[in-house]
Amino acid sequence: MSGHSVGAVHSQRAHFDQALHLRSGGVLPAYDLVYETYGTLNAARSNAILVCHALSGHHHVAGHYTDQPENVGWWDNIVGPGRPLDTDRFFIVGVNNLGGCHGSTGPSSLNPATGKPWGADFPIVAVNDWVHAQARLADLLGIDTWAAVMGGSLGGMQALRWSITFPERVRNAIVIAAAPKLSAQNIAFNDVARQAILTDPDFHGGNYYEHNTRPVRGLRLARMLGHITYLSDDQMGEKFGRELRNGSFGFDFDVEFEVESYLRYQGDKFAGYFDANTYLLMTKALDYFDPSREDDGDLVRTMARTKANFLIASFTTDWRFTPARSKEIVAALLANGRNVSYAEIDLNFGHDSFLMEDAHYHGVVDAYLRNIKL
Amino acid sequence: MTHTLNRPDFDLIAAWIEPGHKVLDLGCGDGTLLKHLIDTRGVQGWGVEIEHANILAAIKNGINVIQGNLEKGLDEFADQAFDHVVLSRTLQTVSHTEGILQEMLRVGREAVVSFPNFAYWKNLRSVLDGRMPVSEDLPYQWYDSPNVRFFTLLDFEALCRQMGLIIRERSVLDEAGNRVEATDDKELNFLGSLAVYRLTRAR
Numbered sequence: 001m002s003g004h005s006v007g008a009v010h011s012q013r014a015h016f017d018q019a020l021h022l023r024s025g026g027v028l029p030a031y032d033l034v035y036e037t038y039g040t041l042n043a044a045r046s047n048a049i050l051v052c053h054a055l056s057g058h059h060h061v062a063g064h065y066t067d068q069p070e071n072v073g074w075w076d077n078i079v080g081p082g083r084p085l086d087t088d089r090f091f092i093v094g095v096n097n098l099g100g101c102h103g104s105t106g107p108s109s110l111n112p113a114t115g116k117p118w119g120a121d122f123p124i125v126a127v128n129d130w131v132h133a134q135a136r137l138a139d140l141l142g143i144d145t146w147a148a149v150m151g152g153s154l155g156g157m158q159a160l161r162w163s164i165t166f167p168e169r170v171r172n173a174i175v176i177a178a179a180p181k182l183s184a185q186n187i188a189f190n191d192v193a194r195q196a197i198l199t200d201p202d203f204h205g206g207n208y209y210e211h212n213t214r215p216v217r218g219l220r221l222a223r224m225l226g227h228i229t230y231l232s233d234d235q236m237g238e239k240f241g242r243e244l245r246n247g248s249f250g251f252d253f254d255v256e257f258e259v260e261s262y263l264r265y266q267g268d269k270f271a272g273y274f275d276a277n278t279y280l281l282m283t284k285a286l287d288y289f290d291p292s293r294e295d296d297g298d299l300v301r302t303m304a305r306t307k308a309n310f311l312i313a314s315f316t317t318d319w320r321f322t323p324a325r326s327k328e329i330v331a332a333l334l335a336n337g338r339n340v341s342y343a344e345i346d347l348n349f350g351h352d353s354f355l356m357e358d359a360h361y362h363g364v365v366d367a368y369l370r371n372i373k374l
Numbered sequence: 375m376t377h378t379l380n381r382p383d384f385d386l387i388a389a390w391i392e393p394g395h396k397v398l399d400l401g402c403g404d405g406t407l408l409k410h411l412i413d414t415r416g417v418q419g420w421g422v423e424i425e426h427a428n429i430l431a432a433i434k435n436g437i438n439v440i441q442g443n444l445e446k447g448l449d450e451f452a453d454q455a456f457d458h459v460v461l462s463r464t465l466q467t468v469s470h471t472e473g474i475l476q477e478m479l480r481v482g483r484e485a486v487v488s489f490p491n492f493a494y495w496k497n498l499r500s501v502l503d504g505r506m507p508v509s510e511d512l513p514y515q516w517y518d519s520p521n522v523r524f525f526t527l528l529d530f531e532a533l534c535r536q537m538g539l540i541i542r543e544r545s546v547l548d549e550a551g552n553r554v555e556a557t558d559d560k561e562l563n564f565l566g567s568l569a570v571y572r573l574t575r576a577r
Binding site: 311327330331334335337339340341342343344345346360363364367368370371 | 396418420426429430432433434436437438439440441442449450451452455
C-alpha cells in the first residue's frame with residue numbers, strides 16, 4: 001500500500017473533574033486521559049476517527065516521538081497520508097484507556113485521596129466505561145459525531161459498544177477481529193493469565209508499588225500465555241517448527257526450542273514495561289464485555305439500538321476470536337437491516353493479523369473509508 | 375460470477391423489484407446489479423460473495439457485501455428477511471442446487487434466478503459437432519468453467535415442481551438479450567440462451 005507515516009507526533013493530556021460512575025459501582029472522582037491526534041479536524045468537525053486500542057495498546061497509534069525515533073505507534077502501518085486512515089482526509093484520535101499504564105489514570109497513578117498509587121483500590125473498569133470516558137474526550141475536542149470508531153480485538157469491542165451506547169455519535173463502526181462476547185475458552189485463558197499474576201509473591205495484593213517491586217514473573221507468564229493465543233499454529237510452525245537453538249537436545253529445562261526462546265523474550269520484554277494491575281483490569285474488561293446482557297442475551301435486540309454503518313472483518317487463522325464470532329455480529333446487524341459489510345481475510349498471523357500490513361486487508365479498510373461522506 | 379454492465383437480465387430483474395424493497399444478491403460479484411437496483415429502484419441491498427477481489431470491488435462500489443460460501447447455506451440471514459433474493463447466473467456454479475433454492479426462499483419472500491440454458495439450439499449444435507458449447511451466456515472453456523451443474527429450462531421447471539416452488543414469472547432471452555417468444559415450452563427451451571425466473575413458495 002502506498003502512503004507514508006505521519007512522522008513526528010506528540011501526546012497530549014486532558015484532565016476531567018467530572019466524576020465517572022463505573023459499571024462496577026466504583027467511582028473515579030477525577031481522571032486524566034492521554035491521547036494523540038493526527039491530521040486536522042475539518043470546519044464541519046465531521047472527519048474524526050477514533051482508534052480504540054486492544055489489551056496492551058495505548059494512545060500512541062501512529063508516528064514517532066522526536067526524542068524517541070524508534071518508538072513507532074502500534075498501528076503505524078494503517079495511519080498516515082495516503083494510507084487507509086488517511087491523515088490528509090481524516091482527523092485521527094488515539095486515547096489510552098482508563099486503567100491503562102501509559103499515562104491515563106490507572107492503578108499505577110496516584111490516588112488523590114491517599115497520595116499513594118491506586119494499586120488494588122483502582123476500580124474495575126468496563127468497556128462501556130471507556131466509551132463514556134472517550135465520549136468526554138470527544139466533547140472536549142468538539143467532536144459531536146465520529147466519522148468512524150474503529151479497533152481490533154478489544155478495540156473492536158469498544159467500536160461495537162460505541163455504536164450501541166451512543167448511536168447518534170457514530171456514523172461508521174469498523175470492528176476487526178472481535179467478538180460480541182468472550183467464550184468460556186477465552187475467559188479460561190484470561191483467568192490463567194490472571195492467576196499467574198495474582199499468585200506471584202511480588203504481587204502484594206496489588207499494592208506492589210509500595211514494596212518497590214513488581215510481579216514480573218507472573219506478568220511474564222501471563223504474556224507468554226496470551227502470546228500463544230495471538231498466533232496461529234501454522235505461523236508458529238513456519239516460524240519456529242521444532243528448531244533447536246543449539247542443534248541437539250540438552251535434556252534439561254533451559255531454553256532449547258526456538259519457540260521457547262521467542263516466548264520468553266516476548267514475556268520478558270512485556271513484563272519490563274507493562275503494569276500487572278492494568279493487565280488484570282484489561283482481561284476483566286474483556287471477560288465482562290457482553291452488550292447483549294442488557295437484552296437478556298438477545299444480540300439482535302441490542303444491535304437494534306445502533307444507527308451506524310458497519311464494516312466487520314475477521315481473519316481465517318484467528319482462533320482466539322474466530323470468523324464465526326464476527327459473523328454473530330454480522331447476523332445481528334443483518335437482522336436489523338443495518339448497512340454492513342463483512343470481510344473474512346486470509347492472513348496467516350492468527351489473532352495478531354489485525355496489526356499486519358496486507359494489501360487486501362488494508363485495501364478493504366481503505367475502500368470502506370473512502371466511501372464515507374464527510 | 376462477475377457481473378458486467380448493462381446485462382440484459384438486470385433490467386428484467388429491476389422491473390420485478392419494487393422501490394424500497396430489501397434485496398439480497400447471492401454471488402453479487404463487484405455489486406454492479408445491486409448498484410443498478412439501488413440507483414434505479416431505490417432498494418436496500420446486500421450481496422454475498424466468496425471471492426476476496428470481489429469483496430474489495432463491492433466495498434469500493436459502496437455496496438453492502440458479506441463474505442460467505444453459498445454452498446454452506448445462508449446461516450447469517452434470518453427467515454424472510456428480504457423481499458427478493460437474487461441468484462444471477464450463479465445457480466449452475468453451485469453444487470447444492472436444492473439447498474440453495476430452499477435457503478433463498480427461507481430468507482426471502484421471492485427468489486429471482488437466472489441461468490444459462492444448456493438446451494439452447496446453438497449449445498446443442500456445438501455438442502452435436504463434438505465440442506462443449508462456448509457462447510455469450512456460457513463464456514468459459516470446459517477446463518476453466520466454474521459451472522458444475524448443466525441443466526435446461528425444462529429441467530429447472532421440473533425441479534421447481536418437485537420442490538413445490540411456484541413460478542410467478544419467466545423471461546427467456548436470446549444471446550443478444552432480446553426476449554424470446556415461442557408457441558410452447560419445448561420451442562422456448564430450444565430458442566432461449568438465458569432464462570430468468572421469479573419464484574415463490576406457497577405459504
